[in-house]
Amino acid sequence: MRWLLISKIILSSGYVLLAQTTTTFVVPSAAPSSAVTVDPSLLSVSIEFFAFPGYTELSGTTTCLANIEKLRGAPPAFRIGGTTQDRATFDANLAQPVNYTVASPADAPTTLTYGPSFFTLAGQLAGDVTIGLNRQLNNLNNTRAGAEEAVQCVTGLLALELGNEPDLYSSSSPIAGGASWTPATDGASQKSWFTDLSSSVGDIFQGAVYLQYPRWSIAGLIPILGDAIAFVKTFSGHSYPQSACGGASTNLSNLMSHSGIVSYTSQYAAEAEAAHGVGKSYFLGETNSATCGGGGISPTFGAGLWVMDYVLQGALAGVDRLYFHQGTIGNCAYCFWSTSSVAAPYYGAYFVSEFLGPSSPARLVMLDSGSTSLGVYAVFSGINSAAPRILLYNSAYYSGSGTRSSANIVLSGLGSNLSSVQAKRFTAPSAPALSGQGVTIGGGTFDSSCALAGTQATESVRVSQGTASIGVQDSEAVIVYLS
Template sequence: MTLHSRQAYLRLLVAATVTLAFAFANAQTVTTFAVPTSVLTSTAISVDPSLLSISIEFFAFPGYTELSGTTMCLANIQTLRGAAPAVRIGGTTQDRASYDASLSAAVNYTIAVPGDAPESLTYGPSFFSLANELPGDVTIGLNRQLNNISNTQDAAEQAVKGVRGLLALELGNEPEFYAAGSPIIPPGEGWSPTTDAASQKGWFSSISSSVGNIFQAAVYLQYPTWSTTGLIPLLGDAITFVKTFSGHSYPQSACGGAATNLETLMSHSGIVSYTKQYSTEANSAHARGKRYFLGETNSATCGGGGISPTFGAGLWVMDYVLQGALAGVDRLYFHQGTIGNCAYCFWGEDSVLAPYYGAFFVSDFLGSSPKTRLTMIDSGDSSIGAYAVFSGSSGPPARVLLYNSEYFSGLGIRSVVNITLTDLGSDLEIVSVKRMTAPNATSLAGAGVTIGGGGTFSDECAATGTQALEVISASGGMAEVSLHASEAVIVYLSI
């Protein structure tokens, strides 16, 4: 089909497009964004093909390999991005685990109540065999808290031997929370950033002799006391043993009955402000030639609480990934916790949760080019987020993502913003739009959360339904897109 005939055909589609039924506010807000005409005229950054990655709680990892959703959910992202999501295997239970080279099972533990995490566990060589089957980079967390360096070294050597995709090894998880009774803490002494840095340095130096310079350092949750910026000078020459640095981050907490707030979580200006904290850490790592990851992150600690399985949390995932990248984070690993007891998980035993829709949508926006570049085109101080993505180091943008983070609870009239995109090129006659929406921000998967009007996911994470495109006229280098509160769209600038 020629360009002329294709444009004529698409103009017919414009006339045939049926507007979806929404409740409009009496007064509509109008916003304008100028789209960069070229990657050379923007502040676009390069994006890692595995920017959105996955963290899996250590003891639960073998169980995740038995879920069909694990394979399909990861494969969907790989198809959209052209590279498999990296997987980090770790968390609280890595510091409760001991390696047993004679154990035939991948893991062995007991729990008093289903849905609990074990207080202690053992794992064997087949644990690493399962990790070897993952399609992308693999990071494995090993125990430091029990202060059994010989056991951890045995496990590290088996990981290097048995996992072909091994990227890095973590030694300990969030050590700033080691309790006074932890075996690694000498009696009567406290645990500080300085003592932990000395511990990491000593363990890296000792174990590297048999596994190489393959460690992921820091793995702290608290900023800035336990920060990468403080650790780097304390490591000294031992930084040569470090391959990557990692921080952990949860914007909210659901621990101990703490209150969570969905409206605050999904706020675009709030996300912009929150992610700025990563820049110093990322810049410090990059200055030493190391990549900086959020090796464990999600919406709220202790499994997520009431806000985490909602559509609003899916919108947060989408915006958070992009802002993390703009702050210098090379990869964000979204944690998947105890199977069957995990509000923030992307998938479970027999369901796909709403946060996965955001993961899928942002992956669709970023695209499969290995040279993807991203820029932000809004000011960052309002409820509206706007981004442009380029498929290479030159040429015009391929797509724009628009996000209206205004919270809609489902009560009253749902407001709408009419967004005008300018500088699209005078020859552009149409743009196509894919919309991610739900009845309201608190909607759960299976209750009207859709991509493209009818796209959803089966219990096994297979894409079902039709992800249709809306077709919108463009004229004079401008196009107007309507965006309701608590929803997002991808605007495709080429057909």
């Protein structure tokens, strides 16, 4: 039920908030049949292959991920891979984890070697670990040596990924032998490599790893694999809603649009269904806001709001885990953390993890239509339990100038026993704001090591006859705690 309410609220700062629309949502008393079960490691992390050892030396890597683990009750999973996995050669005699030369620390190497200590570091990670190995160079025996070392050293090894985005291989790729590289060619290659290597390492492969959906798809790969599907542990797709490659332009308003996110993630429902249909998990094994590091939009508060909404929509589309890629240290606009800072997108990762909470299993449902700028979600601790938390998202873009409107969201069906509820606000002065420019969760922030700084405060919201009204500004989100 919706009705229009025009009102002006004058803040002490002098800004005018115009509450344009009041929208009512009924909170179910228990999880509806449409609610989806959420993996405890739904929000996970991908790290570029060559940069992985460097990430293990950053305090943010440990602290940022420990924060998420505390909120969810399980650690984020790791995927170690990316473009440079297909440039890497295993050297059993190499003392250091990786060896390469670059003209600038901001560059990624065009060729590199890695040794056994690379896997020693990977073995120290908490949670599931997926490791990407080289297929493009067509050196099966070298990849076998690396795979065998990984199986021996990495206690938490979930899967081995052979090749990164093979849909981008060309006739000049060594594995192609001068011929065109097509979905059929690649499917036959995956089948052959999985079959050959399984005798050494077991049935532990992550299949697909495609970026260009739908021409390259899991649904198309499965029939080609045939009996080799038995060697596959998981399937993965890669996903970037926008591109910053080759001077391409990005758009923050489009990125953070709730209806846009709903539409974009819906394409993965068929992929998830195909993977689940053969008993395999489906991951977005590498994802973030925009390719080639993300350009100007990726470190912003608006991108943090996108992370929050994108994770939830991914789950509703059937994606079991989303692995947010972390690239070259010090040259990565979309990275959650770096050597001495924590970026705004991490705030979104933290906020959505707090919303989902440690419930096992957490069950998620979207209460809005998916066709407007407002997103409303409820999370349930079980089938018959009441929702302990509601998330409200106003994705209307606010640039930081002019009037900042506010949506008045009414929640009904809260029960007659409640007189008030608490709310925590994820906010900033504008969507383009960066961390350090007023991006806060309940007024709190993160310091350079990713430790919580300041106190995260909640607001008390009055409940009358089972109904509460919460104002959510444009480019803002709020968690409402019902218990």
